[in-house]
Amino acid sequence: MKQNRNGIVGSMAAVAVITSLGLAGCSTTAGVEVTGKTTWDEQGARSLEKNVQFNNSGLKGDIQIVDVKSIMAGDVMRVQATLRSKDNATLPFQYRFEWYDGGGMEINSGAGSWKPLILYGRESKTIQSVAPNPRAKEFKLKIREPD
Secondary structure (H helix, E strand, O other), rough: HHHHHHHHHHHHHHHHEEEHHHHHHOOOOOOOOEEEEEEEOOOOOOOEEEEEEEHHHHHHHHEEEEEEEEEEEEEEEEEEEEEEEEOOOOEEEEEEEEEEEOOOEEEEEOOOOOOOEOOOOOOEEEEEEEEEOOOEEEEEEEEEOOO
């Protein structure tokens, strides 16, 4: 009976290890998320609150978010981000922009596809996107390793 119990515990541990290894290689979630939110001060001047979050320690060592800018093109938000490779090797990534209204509700949920991006050794590239409509006041730039 004791061997059987140990065998079950050992099997469960093996399944847990295999599952965690499988999830570690999966790139369905963003390894890097850059968020931006439009705010206005008392004088009516527009500014962009920015936040960068690394969810993948490997990407943190590979990529740097150099700059994030936002302007209004008429009544539509336009975003530009500059990324830099911190590595000498060629690094393939995928990215997409997601858009949110002033209340944090996603606009055109799931409409943005992942776009390929290759950064060569120590290279910088600028990517940009335009909001789908004037309701967009916030965005998320998501970056992940390719599938």
